[in-house]
Amino acid sequence: MKKLKLFICLLMFACIKMSAQKQVIVHGLVTDSLKKGIEFVSISLLRDNNTLIEGGITDSSGHFSISISNQTLPENFIVKASCVGFETYTRNHTSPDIGTIILQENRFNLSELVVRPEELQDFMDHKSFRFDAKKLSLFSNTLDATSLIPTISLDFNQKLQSIDGRKVKILINGVNATEYDLMALPPKLISRIDYYEDPPARFARYGVGALINIVTVKSITGGTVFVNAGNAVTIASGDNQVNFTYNLNKVRLTADFSNLYRRSRSFEDETINYTFRGNEYNQEREGLPSPFKWDLNGGKIGITYADPGKHQLSATLRGERHDRDKSVSQNLSDATLSQQINKTTRDKYKLYSIDLYGEKMFGKSSQLLLNVIGTAYDTQLTSSYRDADFSNDLLVEGNKYSLITDAQYQYRTKNIVLNVGFNDFIEHNKQIIYTDTEHEDNTYRHTLRAFTDFSFQKGKINYYLSLGLSYGYFSNPNIENSLSTLDFTPKFRVSWNPTKKCSMFTYILRQTINPGISLLSKTPVIFAPEYVYVGNPKLTSYKQNTFLIGGYFSSNYATTAWNLFYKHSPHAFVPFFMDTEDYIAQSYDNISLLQKIGMVGKINVMPLGNPKVVLSLTGAFYWDNMKSNGLNWNFSSFRFIPELSFNFQRWNAKIFYQTPLKSITGQLIQKHPQASFIEANYRTKFGLSLGGGIKYLFMKEYSDGKSTHPKAILQMETWNKTTGYANMVYLKVSYVFNFGKSPKKAEQKIKNYDNDSGILVQ
Template identity: 20%
Template sequence: MTVCLLAGICHAQQIRISGKVLEASTKQAAIAANVVLQTNDSTFVNGAATDNKGIFRIEKVAEGSYKLVISAIGFKKSVIDLQGLSQSVDLGTLELEEASQQLEEVTVSATNVVSKFDRKLVFPNKQQITASNSGVDLLRNLMLPRLNVNPLDGSVSLNDGSSVQLCINGRKVGKEEIQALIPSDILRIEYLEDPGLRYGDAGAVVNYIVRRYELGGSVSTSAQQSPYVMWGNYNVSGKVNYKKSEFGIWYGAYSHKFENAWRTNEETFAKEDGTFLHRTEEGIPDVTSEYAQWGGISYNLQEADNYMLNASVGFWNENKPRTGFHSTLYTREYPELATERLDFAHNRNSRPWFDIYFQKELKKKQFLALNVVGTYIGSHNRQNYQEILDNEFVADYFSGVQGDKYSIIAEGIYEKTFKKSRFSSGIKHTQAYSDNEYSGTLNYNTQMKQADTYAYAQYNGKWKKMNYTLGVGVTRSWYQQIGQEDYETYQFNPRFSLSYTFNEEFYARMNGSLNSNEPSLSQLSAVDQLIDSLQIRRGNPDLKPYNNYRLNLTLGYNKKKVQINWYTNYRNAPDVIMEQTYRENGKFIRSYANHHRFQSLENELSVRVGMLWDVLQLRGSTGLSRYWSHGTDYNHTYTNWYYELEATAMYKRFMGYFMIQSNRNSFFGESLSSGENLHVLMLQYRLGKVNLGAGIINPFSDNYKREQENRNRYAGSKGAWHVKESAHMAFLTFAYNFSFGRQYQSKNKKINNSDTDAGVL
């Protein structure tokens, strides 16, 4: 009993609440402001006053739920609700408004969210941390608006399909490093729903602010494995710290093999002579498999509020030894000629990289950062396509690609902070070279050079209750394929954002942007690849960049434990690069071209409720999307309705999770791609530093499938990909995390670059 009491006292002494208080109107430090920590029934617990820099610290806080009240003469009181406090938190910069203005309190409730003008600061509570095995689990348990976290592979995306940039202390990382994070080491998560020009075309940014150790380190391990299917995900990572230095290492892998995967498909071909071919593909269950491993080491040297140097090297290796389909192919016009179809590929890809980053705090609130990233991408892909009739080959194609791509990315940014605003600018240059050798039935060699330069300037300010951002960027792109003419283009990229807070419950935000989209190296490759006996994939070196115009409107309502958000997103892309299918010498050529226009209108309503009874939280969303594809020789429209429901129950050491979602389909060009019709049920139990769990995928369905459709008038198709093991598939989870040493918060790295485009058709 004595040992337990002493351990509880030591743990309580580790919790600290800190932050910095500024006067909202002048951005100057609020000196001698009163900071009082109270229980929910307003009982005094502890207090402090801000120093001459506006900084406060409250030490030796026990676990529990509190209110932090900040007040000063002539200013409106600010109240921050800290529910389920279980670890030290840095609240960042808080602002006090003048009492003469019509102002509201700043309240953090339910999910412990502090809303800033450009981001949300999310502080996980004790239940959410206890119920999580990794950084991905924690993000899922927070149920942030618009964010979809796949509970199976850990991928993170927005509901509209836009990319999400993941960061750890400001440094861009992949989901693999997020999966390796220890939840108790995560101080807060910064969620940027409207990233600026520096983040390119990212739809959102999720930045994990993680503890940094002065001495000691941490180790994290996790695994997810089905007991009767070869399906598993594994991660291990570690960090060691000594004073200003930190050494890190991480490794992860996944292994997926299914014995019963097949494809069904209906195809219609309109030949040049006016006749038709109708083909039906009936899949035969066969094996498909994929494996991957990744890892890296890093070194970080930093002095708080002065400089930071980060250097890392890593690798990603992926091996898909057998992906494809075994089927029987029937032709309506020739019913007696049913053929056996074998369409299998073996793909191997490797991507080693290095990343060097340096940032420096300058005088007069100025900031400078530099980043260099080098990447090699090696691609080794092989595909075999065969059609067999009466034990004889009707078609027998082989294609292989060996690709090598080298790239270097260099970027620098500068920021200057004023009393009520901030100016930022930057320049980024990418230089790449690729050499791809296509062998097999057809043989080609392509060599391509690429150079992109992007410069931007952006200004953030505040006027009364409105925050605004104005920015402009210029992109210069240059491509050259050996043996072809090179081309050079310049694109103008303006951007704006306006947000207005009506009261403490309701806000609105609008942002618009014009982004240039370049053709990928693979789309520009002037090569042919055989798809099957009737179809050929071909690149187009005549493609030109196009502009994407976007306008977004967000309405938000927050009342105690209820959060309601409405999103509308409109996209207009004239001269867009979309698919182009045409007939040539009895074959159907699948290529790309600049078309008239693509438009989409997406609407979504999202509601979150919780924590109810400090146990249950719910999130539901529903949306309606409309797409218009106006090609040079086709016009298509498509409408999709979808929904998603999530529920998380957390009680003591137990956590239960249920998710169900319908297909969120997307349409582009002439192709319809379906989302996952998926539901997952999980239960976990924490035993000390070990977290054990079990789950099941699609417990109420016996058929997992992903549908696709092509509406081309010459070569249309409609089919689905099936995996039997993805229905009723049970799995077990295991996680063991521990850390040691004193802790303090890391600086944020503000430049994030990577290259993942192999340039292979």
């Protein structure tokens, strides 16, 4: 009995002791300013003397829960929440129910574009670059800075291109942009650059080789006026732009105007040999001084309303006017006569477009976007040909309308990215052709593509799979020609990233290539008696199969990138010479097979360990094989491009050179001249930049041209020579005026928090 009483007493004492040490749970939620939960936030419970009581971290939704004994937790305690990229939260609390802690983001102006491990985050479908703000002064604009991404570069005309020569799609905060917009964007406004080596499926119709999305810092109040003028002094040639941007919290207003003009006198030497209806034509034409005029003026206005993490709305209106007038005078000499030939062509168009975009975020993982673009062209082409025995006049007036719709739903988690959507492209072109008689030509085309792409990451390997189903319809009632197609367009890509500075990848792609409406419209232009340049309304789409392997490596002192690809295209359409009942046509035709092999490599060397001095070397080799109706012809080409640039706080300079190149497309060989320039610019403290340079150095004359492959039924060689372009001296003036509040510069962090939700919109 005594033992039982003793046991009961001990049990009661233990219960009292356990009650005294009752566990309490300190819990709460940590979010950013957009009320999104933040993962991996460090939570510390501290005493008044800052000694640690207990700690923990938040889960994927931002919640935390810390179990602690009631006896250990004082009545007043300090809660400290810290996370890289956010300001530290420190407050006194008396209740274990902490509630919601809102962390304020640090402002980062990250711009320097040398790839380092701490500056690069590798996501499943893209890479995100954040750069050292201390080196912002090395770059005068964002366009110059982006060229240091390993697999893209600036060409001779200062256009972004991928390593294999294809164009780069540019977005700013998800909205369509151009190189002009990047020139107007000060690097200090960049938060990060999302870089897609392999553009998402919704951009397949653009034929781009890479995509960049410039994400700017948020909550800026103020604006920028950017003026850029580049004009030659030895010849009438200029490229000028004015850009205005104003930010007011969530609203961004933009407007710009651009002007390009060329005036020159050139000489066109030409040799033409062909046989038609049993008659041989052998003509040697000597060029006489002939005027050339080209003007391109355009402008746009846009407004964007963005509530980051919730939604974004954007509208852009664009207008453009193009006018190109070319005259060619030649002396024709053959065995029997000597006479003068005069040819003129003038093409004009007015373009109007509206670009509407909307995007809605659903939490951290889902996004829905819709983009609608409408365009209208008003076109006119006039052409004339005169010699002693033959004359021809042509007038073509047309209207072209198109409507492009993109829609996409994206679901993103830590391990996967899933996109589902469609592209719809409708266009109609009406032309009235005036020659001896009046003829109306109507062309209609509709392309609808549904797609899904899926990205996931396992270890150091990223996988990407895209499945597309494309429907195409084309009709031309004038020739009673209509065609509909249904194509499967898959793509599979694998990339191995052993480190953040090294990547190797390969992909297999099958895509459908559709002819543009300009190729389907006739618009005949006379080049010589019974030799006519004309479109082909009977062209059909074709399948292009591509296999590519590539990679890049980067360090503080060098970056290298390379691509090796093979393209196999049955029934590809290419420039082709055909014998019709009425004339020999320089047109386009579907040939039996087109094969292309390419090897491209690029290396950037930075001897100082930063982009103050950069030596860039790019080399490319291409081999083409074509087959058609028993014909089989090959062609190979090579180009080498060295470039040396200097980027310092107040001035920058660049030396650029590219070797001559002959490239083939079908039966037409293009002759590209060597190109070079030396340029230097000085930046003042108050936003003014002054500079100049020389283009096409050490050349007697600028000369480009074209010729035909020996397998063509017509042999032609043309050289267009312009003396004024050689050793062209030009001046550049740009001015950036900032007004309103500007974001503060941030110090470099080892890592930066990235609230990435994928690409926003095209």
